[in-house]
Amino acid sequence: CPITPPPTMSASSSSLTAAHSAQDYANAIDRSVPSFTAAQEPDEKSYFNTNLPPPELEEYSERTEQFVRHHYHHQRRVVLITSGGTTVPLENQTVRFIDNFSAGTRGATSAEYFLEAGYAVIFLHRQFSLLPYSRHYSHSTNCFLDFLSEAQPTDGYAKKSAVMAKGEYSDTMLSVLRKYNHAKRENLLLLLPFTTINSYLFLLRALAMKMEPMGSKALFYLAAAVSDFFIPRERMSEHKIQSGDFNETQLVDPAASGVGKKLIIDLDPVPKFLKRLVESWAPKGMIVSFKANSLGQLETDEGILLKKCRLALERYSHHLVIGNLLQTRKFEVVLVDSVDPQKQPRRLTLQRDEANGVKFATKQDMEIEEQIVTEVVRRHGARIWDVVATTGSL
Numbered sequence: 001c002p003i004t005p006p007p008t009m010s011a012s013s014s015s016l017t018a019a020h021s022a023q024d025y026a027n028a029i030d031r032s033v034p035s036f037t038a039a040q041e042p043d044e045k046s047y048f049n050t051n052l053p054p055p056e057l058e059e060y061s062e063r064t065e066q067f068v069r070h071h072y073h074h075q076r077r078v079v080l081i082t083s084g085g086t087t088v089p090l091e092n093q094t095v096r097f098i099d100n101f102s103a104g105t106r107g108a109t110s111a112e113y114f115l116e117a118g119y120a121v122i123f124l125h126r127q128f129s130l131l132p133y134s135r136h137y138s139h140s141t142n143c144f145l146d147f148l149s150e151a152q153p154t155d156g157y158a159k160k161s162a163v164m165a166k167g168e169y170s171d172t173m174l175s176v177l178r179k180y181n182h183a184k185r186e187n188l189l190l191l192l193p194f195t196t197i198n199s200y201l202f203l204l205r206a207l208a209m210k211m212e213p214m215g216s217k218a219l220f221y222l223a224a225a226v227s228d229f230f231i232p233r234e235r236m237s238e239h240k241i242q243s244g245d246f247n248e249t250q251l252v253d254p255a256a257s258g259v260g261k262k263l264i265i266d267l268d269p270v271p272k273f274l275k276r277l278v279e280s281w282a283p284k285g286m287i288v289s290f291k292a293n294s295l296g297q298l299e300t301d302e303g304i305l306l307k308k309c310r311l312a313l314e315r316y317s318h319h320l321v322i323g324n325l326l327q328t329r330k331f332e333v334v335l336v337d338s339v340d341p342q343k344q345p346r347r348l349t350l351q352r353d354e355a356n357g358v359k360f361a362t363k364q365d366m367e368i369e370e371q372i373v374t375e376v377v378r379r380h381g382a383r384i385w386d387v388v389a390t391t392g393s394l
């Protein structure tokens with residue numbers, strides 16, 4: 001098994017005490033290494049030369065090139081939205097993998113508002129996560145069949161076998177269907193799925209480069225939850241890791257309660273390629289990233305979240321960070337921009353009907369992505385004007 005022992009556990013250890021074991025867990029993340037250093041050109045070369053490109057890379061690149069060319073001629077702005085979580089496979093022939101939390105709600109919902117704002121959308125998403133338009137009817141507590149009923153002859157259908165939307169859903173469904181058909185007809189939405197962190201990174205780089213002709217009209221809206229740690233290709237097991245594969249002295253903790261062996265996984269940090277996106281892959285585009293924290297109240301933890309947002313801007317030099325807490329992400333976000341990161345951030349909130357907890361007060365308050373996208377589109381427009389004013393071209 002190519003999985004190496006963690007640094008605190010020497011390969012020659014013949015026995016492990018309970019004290020050792022506790023220490024190992026406390027040091028599971030090596031904090032002596034400065035975290036979050038931005039990736040530089042050599043890191044990029046090293047990653048993309050040592051890990052294999054996904055099979056879909058060429059096809060997706062070609063489709064993106066055509067899509068960009070088409071919308072360039074129609075003078076549309078193009079946004080690349082990343083959405084959903086990336087996985088870290090533990091084996092090449094993957095049976096087990098580590099996942100990152102994200103349903104894809106932020107990305108899929110935002111995509112619809114960008115389309116409404118006149119953008120063409122490249123939707124780079126985790127396979128089987130939420131998609132624009134179909135999200136209204138998938139992954140919900142209702143099965144999609146619950147939205148349908150069998151048409152009766154009294155509904156004006158000659159055939160008994162017809163299916164129609166149930167009355168209470170039909171207005172909304174018709175409106176969603178019309179928007180979806182419009183996006184398809186006008187070739188406004190390019191859906192490109194990924195699964196693994198490796199595939200995500202190869203695709204992000206390739207697609208960003210294909211957006212180059214758009215200049216400042218390109219927008220990157222990085223809502224995906226990207227893995228922080230991965231197993232490099234040279235250390236990846238080919239087939240399913242069997243429990244019998246472990247070297248007992250390295251991977252079994254005799255102090256652990258119960259029987260059975262432990263699988264200890266040694267992960268490398270994923271290079272922070274945001275800086276490469278800003279500096280090299282899409283230097284003219286506007287880049288918006290999201291920062292998530294998993295703590296409690298925005299009021300009390302906002303300080304930590306803001307600090308992280310400002311740190312991200314400092315490290316990657318992009319244009320806007322949108323901070324959200326996992327628990328409140330559907331009601332509240334903060335926008336920290338690169339022009340003046342220290343100033344009080346713009347906060348977007350949905351009004352909540354306190355009596356009903358999470359129910360919203362008004363129709364237009366229903367999705368916070370509408371407010372986020374309006375604000376991002378406004379800032380993108382201002383930036384395009386700035387670029388044109390200072391350089392004389394897009």
Ligand code: PMT
Pocket residue numbers: 082084101102103104105106107222223224225226227228270271272273274288289290291292293324326329
């Ligand atoms: O999909 P939902 O369930 O609605 O959830 C939405 C969300 C909470 C996942 C989303 O709003 C969000 O916050 N996404 C970012 C999560 C996060 O903390 O990402 P990060 O810290 O790993 O990365 C920060 C930013 O850099 C992200 O925009 C990420 O897409 C981008 N990144 C990170 C690493 C990397 N190698 N490449 C990247 O592009």
